[in-house]
Amino acid sequence: MHFLDNIWMIPFLPLAGAAIQLFFGRRSSNRAVSVVSVGLPGLSFVWALGCFAQFLALPPSYNHLFLRPLYTWLPAGAFHLSNGTVGNLTVGVGMQLDPLSCVMMLVVTGVGFLIHVYSTGYMAHEGGYYRFFGYLNLFMFSMLVLVLADNYLMMFVGWEGVGLCSYLLIGFYFLRKSASDAGKKAFIVNRIGDAGFLMGVMLMAVTIGAVDFQSVTAVARSGQFPVGSGVITAICLLLFVGATGKSAQIPLYVWLPDAMEGPTPVSALIHAATMVTAGVYMVARSNALFALSPKALAIVAGIGAATAIWAASIGLVQNDIKRVLAYSTVSQLGYMFLACGVGAFGAGVFHLMTHAFFKALLFLGSGSVIHAMSGEQDMRKMGALSRKIPVTCWTMVIATAAIAGLPPFAGFFSKDEILWQSFAGPYGHTLLWTVGWLTAGLTAFYMARLIFMTFWGESHVSHEAEHHLHESPRPMTIPLVTLAVLSAIGGFVGIPKSLGGGEWFGNFLEPVFEGNAVVPMHEYGRGMEYFLMGLSVVTAFVGIGIAYRMYVQQPALSDRVSSAAGGFHRLLLHKYYVDEIYDALFVNRVKNLGSGLAAFDLGVVDGGVNLVGWVTRMSAELSRLWDSWVIDGLVNVLGFVVRVLSWPARILQTGMVQNYAWFITAGVLVFMVYYFVRL
């Protein structure tokens, strides 16, 4: 079984599942749907493992790259490039497997499979079971197309596909207005990003003359464009606009918190582990272009860092358990872009992988909590659940330790790598490190706050919910435990040299990023690295300690702090009023424009059509008048004339025989007179 040759099976299997569900699933039983829609992604994961194994065993001539073209999509067309030469653009459909897409493929299929298993338990009592799995499979297909594509346009097909599935799944409970609004918001904000992405690809096509990754990377590394070239910077920034939309960075992050309206497995899969990481993947894939443009890298890093601390601050005060996790996702994505922006693409992808593990676990765990609490999502109504739902509790504790960056869990290695690179890396800066470090402290605090409010302290659980408290069924707890194990040991693939590790992950990804011009790191010794590492661990413990004090030991303390900083607290609670600002600046203006155009359509365009109809009716009326008055009048006049002219002849006919006798007599007399006169 040559997995690599048939690598297209990996996205095809979920696509088949989606087609089966969406066409035939309506009349299937839940069991049938589960078997098909969980089995096929499972098979896809097995296939991915097979491909990975065969990829590792490829001979060196492949140079860590396996290309599998499938067919030509847009055949060669000659056109003028921006520098005057004539280029030949051929876009094909094909798949590419290199270390980067290996990592993505395994994360998507692996974590995706676990979430599918979880969903069979979570969605068991929901309506539209087949629809959910159909959309989920369609999402898997689109995401796999995205990560396995060999050119930007095919990646864009997958990009759009995941946006569509995100919309469908966020608005899964579409009868609820807030859910359908959230779906629309996600799609529209995403679309703004997509416009930027597409413009970037178009600019790439006319400048470089190709859109497939190999050609673009080769041209970028060939020296044809100087470092700091304006065109390349423009391309990078436009592509990054797409990334801000898809990966929820400033200014296009506003859809992600609203996306929590969807079912929790959706939040876990799409808005934690896979779709939102598409932007990071794309930036990492375009590393050759970004390496040519320090300005673009600086902007990426700046926005990443700003988003990280912005979202973390909002997450400090949110009371809905999923909202906290949503803002945490935005914040952690900021970390990944910070890493890419300082040139440490490998560290960004490493954090992408570990984040997929612990964030998916956190979301699935919160789903388990919500399931146990009969739908309650407000943390102020939880508390003291650790004895009641122990598996959920302890797996979430492991995930929290990972995200806070406590060793030896996965998040420690990836986050510290990012912080070190932002301090000492080729494009690093102390300011970037400071923001990252502060955010790490905030992250530890709000995640610990989440755990303490939910599982410890006093119970604020309502009476009805109390009766139904129970641990989740096996399909839900097994993925939780699996992800907890991965969150615990997943970091060991990337232990840095300073801690005696082999840096396997970084070395594995090295072929993707080598070939860019080497910019030396700043000169700092090992000592600095250990110092920063220790500092971030201590900060994490401080954050957890403060949260412990505020939410377990002295619960009243949290209320005192929030009322003391009343204005600031309200500002954070209302998410800095960003949604309201966007509404006033953009949304309402567009809506008013729409209303104006609708009024124009109704008044002017429809009025014009009605006018034409009215004119037609009027001319028909005129015709009728002409016909009845003029034409009929003529005919009547004719009759009148005949009557008048026949009057002398008419009066002769009296019907009285005596009159006729008179005429006879008169005629005879005339003849008699005539003959007498003649003779």
Next chain:
Amino acid sequence: MMHTEYYIFLSSALFTIGVIGVLTRRNVLIILMSIELILNAVNINLVALSQYFKSVDGQVFAIFVITDAAAEAAVGLGLIIALFRNKETVNADEIDLLKW
């Protein structure tokens, strides 16, 4: 001796009276009687002139006219009765069914 002219004058006078009666009288019975008068006037004329011409043809013709007059009177009266049954009148002015 009776001059023949006197008979012709008498016959034409009677004829004229008869014609005037036909043309001017309203009662259809009077019109019938006037028609008889016309026929009798013609008879007188025929007999007078048969005596003048010493020929008996005139008198034979007169017999025919009398017979004819009698038949005609019978038919005419039948017509008037039929007419009266439908129109309830013997006024010639009111019998104008032949009008357009």
